[in-house]
Amino acid sequence: MTLSIHGIAASRALRPLWAATELGLSFNHVPTPYQGGATRMPEFLALNPNGHIPVVVDARPEGEVVVWESMACALYIARHHGVGDGASITPATPREDAEALRWSFWAVNEAEADALTVLMHRMVMPAERRKPELALVAAKRLAVPLRVIEQHLQQQHTRGERHLAADRFTVADLCAASVLNWARPARELMAAHPLTHDWIRRCIERPAHLAAKALG
Ligand SMILES: N[C@@H](CCC(=O)N[C@@H](CS)C(=O)NCC(=O)O)C(=O)O
Incomplete structure (x- = not known):
């Protein structure tokens, strides 16, 4: 192996x-x-x-x-x-590759820290150690990148594509959704960005995501 x-x-x-x-x-x-x-x-x-x-x-x-x-x-x-065959998660064209690169770097730089704060202070930490005000500020900041991805998904829908890079799930979706999923406890944010919320849900419900999570 x-x-x-x-x-x-x-x-x-x-x-x-x-x-x-x-x-x-x-x-x-x-x-x-x-x-x-x-x-x-x-x-x-x-x-x-x-x-x-x-x-x-x-x-x-x-x-x-x-x-x-x-x-x-x-x-x-x-x-x-x-294999970049247009069926797998591997980018099949320079455009798909560019989407994978930009949404991965974007997720880390524009969203990861605040999404992690939301996750920790709204879900993961024991209730007595959570600081709701930190989660609130982080959720407010996340409205900026979420507006960006919501607009992109809107454009993608107009092109007949329901994912970030193509009309199929690619590594672009995997990388970006793995970060934005941490922000799902910010329900107000998700309600304000319905295409993004639906896209995160479709990504994390994939059998491969569930199987990878179960690896321990
Ligand atoms: N930017 C790094 C961050 C890696 C990271 O912080 N990993 C955590 C687990 S999610 C870790 O190893 N923490 C232990 C430590 O830093 O001592 C990446 O995306 O791989």
């Missing part, structure tokens, strides 16, 4: 796990947790000196390729382990 994915599914490692599962790849899952010090061990730091999951290790005939940064991991898997 050439491909190993390090990181538990309940983390950003879900992104490469989801991509590999969408493509039906066989891969070795090393469910390294981020709690408990495993990512600070010398052998893990040799893979990713940042001490974060995920890491993808691809044992190729020409030598081992190591990828870290979750979006890079998902994009790498789609590009180098998928």
